[in-house]
Amino acid sequence: MSALLQIEDLRVTFNTRYGPVTALDSVSLSVNAGETLGVVGESGCGKSITALSVMGLIPSPPGKIAGGAIRLAGEDLTQASEARMRALRGAEMAMIFQEPMTSLNPVFTVGDQIAEAIMLHQKVSADQAFRDAVALLDRVGIPSPDRRARDYPHQLSGGMRQRVMIAMAVSCRPKVLIADEPTTALDVTVQAQIFDLLNEIQRDFGAAIILITHDMGAISEMADRVAVMYAGRVIEQGRADDVLDLPQHPYTRGLISCIPALGKGEDTLREIPGVVPPLHMLGAGCAFADRCAYRAPRCDSEKPQLQAHGHHPVACHAVEEGRI
């Protein structure tokens, strides 16, 4: 059986002043109904571009999907018309954004905004839509929802706004919910509440969730499966427990060792030296080579491919050759 959402060999390019750069290169991901796929990686490694590709919201130009397929319940979204995409967005797939402060329209009340999302896809009266909106606000744990529905976004706290965003995203019971760093802008205690809410929502609605984050803690809490991305490619993929407990790729290992552990008495935060290379400067070899302790000549000349090794697929010459 094929997965609910299947991304196959997706390739996205952007025209920049350095010429065309490849933002996503042969990215393959899949997620089933009721499952959570975590996508991790540093800033600029293609997580958000992956999400926007699925939604068909790549700014184009300069971006374009240059190859591959995105199948939602078998339908290839890369071939779908804009009208079809509009019908799917919000109804079949929805997105929660990183910044709850800026992702709500400041001039309308939150109730009206949720009601509008409902009316875009369902034939209901404005009154009914507003009542549904209030019910949704209640569902996402906003106290006195009928009063809050008449508030403007600036009157709500960040956590409340993110709840509103979630209410809006699930208003039409989408099959796929993409959460792009939904808690990055929130306090730690609020983060936990939002994750709990997402888990509940998933239980209720049976949605597939793609959780994009750079927070390994969030992954261990939320995800069933994990894909680690680096410079536009998936470099390691597998069940969340496997990847977290037995990371294979040096980058994944680095990410996990960067999680500060309580009570170990470590004074300094560990970090992976260096930064993600700019996309226009990617060479022929492994994009991580410059930052890698296991660098070998082959790493500079040949891109490692994602292939099964041990528990789960990984793209690394060193792992493949048994050097790690």
Next chain:
Amino acid sequence: MTEATTFKAESPAREAWRMFRRNIPAVAGVIMLTGIVLATLWGTFFYDGNPYEIVWAPHEPPGVTPEFPLGTDYLGRDIFAGLIAGGGPTLAVGAAAAAITMVIGVSLGALAGFYGGWVDNLLMRITEFFQVLPTLLFAMVLVTLFSPTLFTIAMAIGVVSWPQTARLTRAEVMKIKELEYVTAARAIGARNRRIIWTVILPNAAPPLIVSATLTIGVAILFEAGLSFLGLGDPNTMSWGLMIGSNRAYILDAWWPVTFPGLAIFLTVFSVSLIGDGLNDAFNPKLRER
């Protein structure tokens, strides 16, 4: 999570209104403009005079004959009656011209800013073409091509003054369309037209409202200028027409041009005060808190 229960729900528009009410010059502007509008609408009920009729000797100074408090012009027509009768057409042309300016400017600016690419290029080249034409000259050509009625004058003023509004709208739209809530609106399946109307333009409204208000003032001055040059509607009394027809005798009698000029000044001044007040009210940097 903080509970925001201490202050009551207030829409951005209402908040702006609260700020506006505290702005004394702006409120003075509203009062003044209201007075002027009421005087032109209902003035004839209280002051019964025909502005077109020769009723007295020419160039009767103000304050001499109680029947004609502001005196008479070079033909012996009642100036006060002229002010009351001329206010309506002047204000109407100003408002209509501002409306036309806004409709053309906002539509083209929004399209150019939102779609970008060749649409933007095309519309901006058209805008520049209109922008480099000397506005008064262009308006004069338009008015003389068509017969000078209030409607054609308003159209002419609108047609020559929209480019600024288009540029302002374009800049606002380009700024707002990059914001996350626009992407979020797309992500719930809203179409472009809806995004422009319900997401981008309401958020771009404050500077556009200010600009519209100020445009009314400019349009009134424009109409006065055209009338002064003798290109106004000769059959309709307006403040500009009064100044224009009496300008030859300004050294013999100051009052036939001064009072309509004062009326224009007060109107444009009050409109500007309102515009500035709106600007302050909408500008969050100047808000308290």
